[in-house]
Amino acid sequence: MNGAVRDDYLSHLLQSWHKPSSSTLPWLNQLRTEAVDCVSTLRVPTAKDEEWRFTNIASLTKLPFQEAHNTSEFSPTDIEHFYLPEATTRLVFVDGQYAPQLSNNTNEDDVIAGNLSTLANSHSAQISLHLGQHTDFRNNVFAALNTTFLKDSAVVIIPRNTTTNAPIHLLFIATQQEVTNYPRCLLIAEPNSQAVIIEDYVALHNLIYVTNSVTEVSLANNAHINHIRIQRDSDKAFHIADCSVSQERSSHYQSMNVALGANISRLSLNIHLEDEGAECTVDGLALIKGQQLADTHTFINHAKPNGTSRQLHKCIVGGEAHAVFNGRIMVRPNAQSTDSTQSNRNLLLTNKAQVNTKPQLEIFADDVKCAHGATVGQLDNEEIFYLRSRGFPEIDARNLLTYAFGAEIINRVPVASLKKQLEQTVLKHTQSTAL
Amino acid sequence: MSTALQNLVNQPYKHGFVTDIESDIAPKGLSEDTIRLISSKKNEPEWLLSFRLKAYNKWLSMKEPHWQNVTHNKIDFQEISYYAAPKPKKKLASMDEVDPELLRTFEKLGVPMHERAALAGVAVDVIFDSVSVATTYKKKLAEVGIIFCSFSEAVQDHPELIKKYLGTVVPVGDNFYAALNSAVFTDGSFCFIPKGVKCPMDLSTYFRINTEESGQFERTLIVAEEGASVSYLEGCTAPRFDTNQLHAAVVELVALDNADIKYSTVQNWYAGDEDGVGGIYNFVTKRGLAKGVNSRISWTQVETGSAVTWKYPSCILRGDNSVGEFYSVAVTNNHQQADTGTKMIHIGKNTRSTIVSKGISAGYSNSSYRGLVRITPTAEGARNYSQCDSMLIGDQCGAHTFPYIQVQNSSAKVEHEASTSKIGEDQLFYFSQRGIDAEEAVSMIINGFCKDVFQQLPMEFAVEATKLLSFKLEGSVG
Numbered sequence: 077m078n079g080a081v082r083d084d085y086l087s088h089l090l091q092s093w094h095k096p097s098s099s100t101l102p103w104l105n106q107l108r109t110e111a112v113d114c115v116s117t118l119r120v121p122t123a124k125d126e127e128w129r130f131t132n133i134a135s136l137t138k139l140p141f142q143e144a145h146n147t148s149e150f151s152p153t154d155i156e157h158f159y160l161p162e163a164t165t166r167l168v169f170v171d172g173q174y175a176p177q178l179s180n181n182t183n184e185d186d187v188i189a190g191n192l193s194t195l196a197n198s199h200s201a202q203i204s205l206h207l208g209q210h211t212d213f214r215n216n217v218f219a220a221l222n223t224t225f226l227k228d229s230a231v232v233i234i235p236r237n238t239t240t241n242a243p244i245h246l247l248f249i250a251t252q253q254e255v256t257n258y259p260r261c262l263l264i265a266e267p268n269s270q271a272v273i274i275e276d277y278v279a280l281h282n283l284i285y286v287t288n289s290v291t292e293v294s295l296a297n298n299a300h301i302n303h304i305r306i307q308r309d310s311d312k313a314f315h316i317a318d319c320s321v322s323q324e325r326s327s328h329y330q331s332m333n334v335a336l337g338a339n340i341s342r343l344s345l346n347i348h349l350e351d352e353g354a355e356c357t358v359d360g361l362a363l364i365k366g367q368q369l370a371d372t373h374t375f376i377n378h379a380k381p382n383g384t385s386r387q388l389h390k391c392i393v394g395g396e397a398h399a400v401f402n403g404r405i406m407v408r409p410n411a412q413s414t415d416s417t418q419s420n421r422n423l424l425l426t427n428k429a430q431v432n433t434k435p436q437l438e439i440f441a442d443d444v445k446c447a448h449g450a451t452v453g454q455l456d457n458e459e460i461f462y463l464r465s466r467g468f469p470e471i472d473a474r475n476l477l478t479y480a481f482g483a484e485i486i487n488r489v490p491v492a493s494l495k496k497q498l499e500q501t502v503l504k505h506t507q508s509t510a511l
Numbered sequence: 512m513s514t515a516l517q518n519l520v521n522q523p524y525k526h527g528f529v530t531d532i533e534s535d536i537a538p539k540g541l542s543e544d545t546i547r548l549i550s551s552k553k554n555e556p557e558w559l560l561s562f563r564l565k566a567y568n569k570w571l572s573m574k575e576p577h578w579q580n581v582t583h584n585k586i587d588f589q590e591i592s593y594y595a596a597p598k599p600k601k602k603l604a605s606m607d608e609v610d611p612e613l614l615r616t617f618e619k620l621g622v623p624m625h626e627r628a629a630l631a632g633v634a635v636d637v638i639f640d641s642v643s644v645a646t647t648y649k650k651k652l653a654e655v656g657i658i659f660c661s662f663s664e665a666v667q668d669h670p671e672l673i674k675k676y677l678g679t680v681v682p683v684g685d686n687f688y689a690a691l692n693s694a695v696f697t698d699g700s701f702c703f704i705p706k707g708v709k710c711p712m713d714l715s716t717y718f719r720i721n722t723e724e725s726g727q728f729e730r731t732l733i734v735a736e737e738g739a740s741v742s743y744l745e746g747c748t749a750p751r752f753d754t755n756q757l758h759a760a761v762v763e764l765v766a767l768d769n770a771d772i773k774y775s776t777v778q779n780w781y782a783g784d785e786d787g788v789g790g791i792y793n794f795v796t797k798r799g800l801a802k803g804v805n806s807r808i809s810w811t812q813v814e815t816g817s818a819v820t821w822k823y824p825s826c827i828l829r830g831d832n833s834v835g836e837f838y839s840v841a842v843t844n845n846h847q848q849a850d851t852g853t854k855m856i857h858i859g860k861n862t863r864s865t866i867v868s869k870g871i872s873a874g875y876s877n878s879s880y881r882g883l884v885r886i887t888p889t890a891e892g893a894r895n896y897s898q899c900d901s902m903l904i905g906d907q908c909g910a911h912t913f914p915y916i917q918v919q920n921s922s923a924k925v926e927h928e929a930s931t932s933k934i935g936e937d938q939l940f941y942f943s944q945r946g947i948d949a950e951e952a953v954s955m956i957i958n959g960f961c962k963d964v965f966q967q968l969p970m971e972f973a974v975e976a977t978k979l980l981s982f983k984l985e986g987s988v989g
Contacts, residue, residue, distance in 0.1 A: 126578065130917075409906065409907070412906070422918070424918065424920075424921035424923075425921065426921055427888070427920060427921050427922070428888075429921055430917075430918065430919045431916070431917070431918045432915070432916070432917045432918075433915075433916045433917075433918075434913065434914060434915050434916065435912070435914060435927065435929070436911075436912060436913050436914070437901075437910070437911060437912040437929060437931065438909070438911045438912075439901065439903065439909060439910045439911065439931050440908075440909040441903075441906055442903035442904065442905055442906045442908070442933045443906070443933060444903075444931060444933075445931070445932070446929075446930065446931040447928070447929065447930040447931070448912070448927075448928075448929050448930075449926070449927060449928045449929070450914070450916055450925075450926075450927040451924075451925060451926045451927070452886075452916060452918040452923060452924070452925040453923075453924045453925070454921045454922055454923075454924075
C-alpha cells in the first residue's frame with residue numbers, strides 16, 4: 077500500500093487486507109494490488125461531490141464492517157423460496173462466498189457458469205481480458221474496494237453462436253450481521269450469443285450489513301443479453317453497486333434494475349456503446365418507503381455512430397423515502413445518427429416523500445435524435461374518483477393505480493415466476509404505505 | 512453545410528467601435544481602499560459603504576466556482592479597474608448638453624433617444640460605462656409616482672427604498688460574482704412602481720462597456736408594490752477588444768401582492784473573433800422574489816453575445832399563487848460558451864412556473880441548459896412545466912442539458928421535456944422546392960424554433976431579436 081489512506085473509514089476497512097500470496101494467477105494478484113493502491117489515493121465521496129449530492133452516506137462510513145469470515149448456519153430450505161424454477165443454472169453466493177452445495181447447473185446448452193476459483197485456470201485468457209477492465213475502479217472508491225477484496229466472482233460465459241433460453245440465476249444471499257460483502261459478477265457474451273441473466277440480492281433476515289457489488293458485462297458483436305438486476309436487501313442494509321457494460325458492434329443489451337430493499341442503495345450503471353449499431357434498453361423501478369433512499373445513476377455513452385438507447389426509469393416513493401435519479405446520456409462527436417430517448421417518471425405517495433431527478437444530455441454530434449423527459453406527480457384524484465364510483469374502496473383504488481404505475485416495468489420481466497414475485501411485492505408495498 | 516451557413520456564422524461584429532471620451536478611471540486592483548474610493552466618489556452614505564465592505568470580506572473568503580460547463584482564462588481580479596466614469600461629470604439639464612460623441616455612439620447602436628424615443632414610446636435610462644448620463648421621460652413617469660433613475664441618484668434621493676430592498680433577493684455572499692458586484696458596483700438602474708400603478712410605458716436601459724479593462728459591475732433593483740405592474744427591457748452591446756472583459760452584474764426584482772414584473776433582455780456583448788480571442792465574460796446573477804400573493808415574475812432573454820455566458824435568472828415563488836416564467840433563446844457560434852438556465856424555487860401554495868429554453872449552437876461553440884426546479888414541502892399544489900430544446904448546426908458544436916428537479920411535496924406536478932435536433936436536409940429541400948433559398952429557409956426554421964420565446968418579447972425587441980439571430984447565424988447552414 078502506497079502512502080497513507082486519507083479516510084478513517086477506508087483505513088479501517090483495509091486493516092483486514094493482506095497482500096495476496098502469489099497464486100498461480102499473477103494477473104489477478106496484480107489487479108488486486110493496483111486496486112489497493114487506488115483506494116489509498118481516493119476518498120469516500122460526500123454530499124459536496126456533485127455525483128453524491130443527494131445521497132448522504134455519512135451513516136455508512138460510521139460502520140466499517142469487515143468481511144464475513146465464519147460461515148453461518150442455515151438450512152437450504154430457508155432459501156428455497158428465492159429459487160426460480162425456470163432457471164436451470166443457479167449460482168449461489170452466501171455472504172460473498174460461493175456455495176457449490178446450493179448451486180445447480182442443469183443447463184443443456186454450452187453455457188459456462190461457475191465461480192472464479194474453478195474457472196480461473198481453464199478460462200484464464202478470457203477472464204483476465206475482462207475482469208477489472210470494464211469497471212472504472214481507478215476513479216470509484218467502492219469499485220476499488222470491491223476489487224481489493226476480490227476473492228471470488230460469479231463468472232458466466234456464453235460461447236459464440238449459443239442461444240440459451242433458460243435464465244441464469246445469480247443469487248447473492250446475506251446471512252450475517254455487521255459485515256461487508258463484496259459480490260462480483262463477470263458476464264461475457266461472445267459473438268452471436270444470447271442469454272437471460274438474473275442478478276439477485278436477497279437477505280435471510282432483517283440484518284444490518286453492507287453490500288458492495290461490482291458487475292462487469294461484455295457484449296461481443298451481435299450478442300444479445302437480457303440482464304435483470306433485483307436488489308431486495310434487508311431494509312437496514314446498505315447497497316452500493318457498480319455495473320459497467322461494454323458493447324461491441326450491433327450488440328443488444330437489455331437491462332432492468334429493480335430496487336426494493338436497503339436503507340441506502342446506490343446503483344451506478346455505466347453503458348458504453350463502443351462500436352457502431354449497438355443498442356441498449358435500460359429500464360428501472362425503485363419502490364421504496366419508510367426511511368429508505370434509492371439512488372440510481374445511469375450513464376449511457378454513445379461513442380460510435382448509429383447507436384440506439386431507450387430508457388424508462390420509474391420511482392414509487394412512500395413514507396419519508398427519498399428517490400434519486402441521475403440519467404446522463406453522452407453523444408460523442410462522431411456518434412452520428414444516434415437515437416436516444418430517456419424518460420423518468422416519479423410517483424409520490426406521501427407528503428414527506430422526496431424525489432431528486434436530473435436527466436442530463438450532453439451532445440457533441442449534430443445528426444442525432446435525442447429526447448428526454450421527467451415527471452413528478454401523485455395519483456390522479458379523478459382516476460381515484462372514477463374507481464370509487466365503480467365501487468372500489470379508496471385504498472383499493474389507490475393500490476390499483478400504484479400497481480398499474482409499476483406494472484409497466486414489471487411486465488417487461490421475461491421470467492414468469494420472478495414477475496409474479498415482483499407483482500406481489502408491489503401490491504404489498506402500496507397496501508402498507510397508502511394513506 | 513453550405514457556404515450560406517458559413518457566411519451567416521462568420522459575420523463581423525457590427526457594434527465594434529470605441530468612443531473616444533476621456534474617462535475618469537480608478538487605478539487597477541481591488542482592496543478596501545478601492546471600495547472606499549468608489550464609495551466616496553459616489554458620495555455614498557455610511558450604511559452603503561459597510562454593505563460593500565461586508566460583501567468584500569465575504570468575497571475574500573469565497574472561491575471562484577468551477578462547476579459550470581465552461582472553460583476560460585483565469586481572471587486576475589487585481590488587473591481590473593473598478594471605476595470608470597465619462598469625464599464631463601457636471602449635472603446635465605437637457606439632452607443637448609450630452610457629449611455629442613456619446614450621442615453618436617447611441618446613434619450607431621440605434622438607441623431610440625430623442626424623437627425616436629417618443630415614437631417608440633420608450634424611456635431610456637442610458638448607462639455608459641457605469642454612470643448614467645441621461646434619463647428621459649423621468650418627468651412623465653414621476654407624474655404617476657414611478658421612480659426610474661440611475662442607481663447612484665436613487666442612493667442620494669431615495670436612500671430609504673434602497674436600504675429596504677438592496678440585497679434582500681441576492682444576499683451579499685450569495686455567490687462569488689454576486690459578492691464581487693456587491694462590493695464594487697458603480698451604477699445601474701433603480702425602478703420603483705408604487706401601489707396600484709401600471710407603468711404606462713416599457714422601461715428600457717442600454718448597457719455598454721466602453722473602456723477597455725474596466726469591468727462593468729452594474730446593479731439593478733426593481734420593486735413593484737401591491738398591484739403594480741411593469742415591463743422592463745435591457746439591451747446590451749459592447750465594442751470589440753481583444754482582452755477578455757468581465758461583466759458581473761446583479762439584478763434584483765421584488766414583486767409584492769398582485770404585482771407583475773416582466774424583465775426582457777437582449778444580450779449582444781462582443782463574443783470574440785472566429786478563433787475565440789477576446790470577448791466578454793458575462794457572469795450575471797439575476798433573481799426575482801415573488802413575495803406577495805398572486806405576484807408574477809417573468810424573465811425573457813435572448814442571449815447571442817459574450818465569449819462566456821454564465822447566467823441563471825431565477826424566481827423565488829414565495830407568495831401563494833405566485834407565478835414564475837422563464838423564456839430563453841441562447842445562440843452560440845464560433846468558440847462561444849453559454850451555460851444558462853433558471854431556478855424556480857416553489858415555496859408558496861399553488862405556485863406555478865413555466866420554463867421554455869431554446870439553445871442553438873453552431874461552429875465550435877457549446878451551449879448548456881442548467882435548470883433547477885425545487886418544490887419545497889410547503890408548496891402545496893405547485894406546478895411546473897419545463898421544455899428545453901436544442902438545435903445543432905455543424906458537427907463541432909455541443910448542446911447539453913442539466914436539469915435538476917427536486918420535489919418534496921406529493922401534491923406537486925412537475926414535467927420536464929427536452930429534445931435535440933438539427934436542420935434536416937429534407938427540410939431545406941422542402942423550402943427550395945417552394946423557391947426559398949437555403950439562407951432564408953434556415954432563418955425561417957430558426958425563427959419558428961424560437962417562436963415560443965420571441966412572442967414573449969415586447970414588439971420592438973422581437974424585431975431586433977429576429978434580425979440579430981439571422982445575422983448571428985448568417986452562413987452557418989447551407
